[in-house]
Amino acid sequence: MADKLIQNIPFSILDLAPITEGNDAGVTFKNSLRLAQRVEELGYNRYWLAEHHNMESVASSATSVLIGYIAGGTKTIRVGSGGIMLPNHAPLIVAEQFGTLASLYPDRIDLGLGRAPGTDQVTARALRRNYMESVQDFPDDIMALQTYFSKDNSNAKVRAIPGEGLDVPIWILGSSPDSAHLAAHLGLPYAFASHFAPNHFLTAIQLYRNNFRPSKHLAQPYVMACVNVIAADTNSEAERLATSFLQLATGIITGKRRALQQPVDSMDGLWSDYEEAAVMQMMKYTFIGDKDKISKDLTYFQQRTQLDELMVTSHIYDPQARIHSYEVLKQAQQEG
Structure with missing residues (x-):
């Protein structure tokens, strides 16, 4: 099979709706909409939002509400969840919410599903008391969702309205x-979170491809992976912008989470040797630099992975610098 070049695959966005130091969620949402409108103009394929809870730096906890806000402020880009953490929700509620979104914005809504709670276990219990049972029931919950969306469910005692019969x-x-095996078994597209969990990435996508079973939803395996990209006009500027992400990742490692911090000239004194090593391991699939460096690095990454689609997330403090990062990335893709 010929190589899939970066120029020929869709590029998409994962937005964690970052709350920046000194600002609030209202500012975050306006920044997200501006970003979505700009990347739509640039030709990006999807704009996904991720469900997280009890995190000072993330404002996308009410994910379906925010999807509606972004979809309502854009025209053509697909908008969806990356993802809805299904253990936190009854499948019927998810079907009704996304049925509503798909009715408002036809042929533009995606439903990405995860089995983790998107938070710590104490918060997970506050979200849904039977958390452990619901995690184990993830495959059954997905099939329940598929049933609610099916036209064949029209005579059932429990129906999703809106939702029923919608694609x-x-x-x-x-x-x-584990998720790779499930996606392959169900014949569904697979999105891997390599932006924060790089260790099993290559193994998982190979398992998915090798075990894929065609379904009425998908004839061939379809793999999308998410990576971190921080791009700027120069390598030095990109490295400086990336220090906001480094501080955020250090907070994840230490358990001392804060709003996204302003960039700094040096990380000296902001992390220990151990913390630096842990962050660098977590950032394995992170691409930082100018247009030429990003193009070269992503081309090599694509040659190794043969992705069908690339999703990008960018933890950048300044909203205009974040928009510009996606502009530089699009140039890198076109010239790669």
Whole structure:
């Protein structure tokens, strides 16, 4: 099979709706909409938002509400979840919410599903008391969702209205081989979270491809992976912008989470040797630099992975610099 070049695959966006130091969620949402409108103009394929809870730096906890806000402010770009953490929700509620979104914005809504809670276990219990049972029931919950979306469910005692009979694409999200096996078994597209969980990435996508079973939803395996990209006009500027991400990742490692911090000239004194090593391991699939460096590095990455689609997330403090990062990335793709 010929190589899939970066110029020929769709590029998409994962927005964690970052709350920046000194600002609030209202500012975050306006920044996200401006970004979505700009990347739509640039020709990006999807704009996904991720469900997280109890995190000072993330404002996308009410994910379906925010999807509606972004879809309502754009015209053509697909908008969806990357993902809805299904253990936190009854499948019927998800079907009704995404049925509503798909009715408002036809042929533009994606439903990416994850099996993790998107938070710590204490918060997970506050979200849904039978958390452990619901995680184990993830495959059954997906099939329940498919049933609610099916036209064949019209005579059932429990129906999703709106939702029933609508074509809402379901994706399986994951960071482990378990999710790869499930996506392959169900014949659904697979999105891997390599932006924070690089260890099993190559193994998982190979397992998915090798075990894929065609379904009425998908005839061939379809792999999308998410990576971190911080691009700027110069390598030095990109490296400086990336220090906001480094501080955020250090907070994840230490458990001392804060709003996204302003960039700094040096990380000296902001992390220990151990923390630096842990962050660098977590950032394995992170691409930082100018147009030429990003193009070269992503081309090599694509040669190794043969992705069908690339999703990008960018933790950048300044909203205009974040928009410009996606502009530089699009140039890198076109010239790669």
